[in-house]
Amino acid sequence: MSVGELNMEHSIPVSIFLSRVAMVGIAIRVPDGLRFVASDPDFRSVDGQVFPRARLLVNRIAELGRALRKRRAGRCFRSGI
Numbered sequence: 001m002s003v004g005e006l007n008m009e010h011s012i013p014v015s016i017f018l019s020r021v022a023m024v025g026i027a028i029r030v031p032d033g034l035r036f037v038a039s040d041p042d043f044r045s046v047d048g049q050v051f052p053r054a055r056l057l058v059n060r061i062a063e064l065g066r067a068l069r070k071r072r073a074g075r076c077f078r079s080g081i
Helices: 041-046 054-079
Strands: 013-018 023-030 033-038
Touching: 023 041, 023 054, 033 041, 033 054, 041 054
Parallel strands: none
Antiparallel strands: 013 023, 023 033
């Protein structure tokens, strides 16, 4: 789901999630909780998902960020960079 597909008239971004380097997406309040809209392709796996509580969303984004850092560090280590 892209930002263009959301009904922006009734949806107001309530949070912007930042990693250590860049913005990764926004959370939009919807009737069932918060819908995450990814702006970073690395976070596509949670794009469009609705989280009933902000804490669940924050935890999931943090978990993905840690996994991405670990994967990238492993690539650099193996390649000798």
